[in-house]
Amino acid sequence: MCQEVNRDCSCGKEKVSFHLRDNIMSQEVIDRLFCPSCSGTVALEQESMVEDNGWVIEYDMDLARMYAIAKLGVEPDQVHPGFVFDEGYVTWREMYPGETKDIADERKRIISMKEKNPQEYLTTINAWAVERIARLKAEGWRKAKRA
Numbered sequence: 001m002c003q004e005v006n007r008d009c010s011c012g013k014e015k016v017s018f019h020l021r022d023n024i025m026s027q028e029v030i031d032r033l034f035c036p037s038c039s040g041t042v043a044l045e046q047e048s049m050v051e052d053n054g055w056v057i058e059y060d061m062d063l064a065r066m067y068a069i070a071k072l073g074v075e076p077d078q079v080h081p082g083f084v085f086d087e088g089y090v091t092w093r094e095m096y097p098g099e100t101k102d103i104a105d106e107r108k109r110i111i112s113m114k115e116k117n118p119q120e121y122l123t124t125i126n127a128w129a130v131e132r133i134a135r136l137k138a139e140g141w142r143k144a145k146r147a
Helices: 061-072 079-087 100-111 120-140
Strands: 003-009 015-020 031-032 049-052 055-059
Touching: 015 079, 049 079, 055 061, 055 079, 061 079, 100 120
Parallel strands: none
Antiparallel strands: 003 015, 031 055, 049 055
């Protein structure tokens, strides 16, 4: 079972949903969040922060290490911000913040084909998904790079 957590960024302009894989870590692992508008106000600290296309997440790494050691049996030196984010323990609910809103109209248009022409629908939805992931990888989104 996974948990979803919502957080506001430091400047308050953006709200993001996080996914906590298998409830290994708690929401308290998320220390601060910076959107592209406010991330320029903070120096990126490699020991506690991860950057994803202008977004910065600061983790409480002592807490993250405690959970990783206790629940995963991971050595402390293996637990870093990239591990926490990239392995999905505390990461975006979507591929990137706001993805669901961004793709709603595109998906609705494609899904409307389903009843009229199922074969065209399958071809179109598959091509759309592949092209979308390729675009997100090119844009530098961390989760897309691992897809």
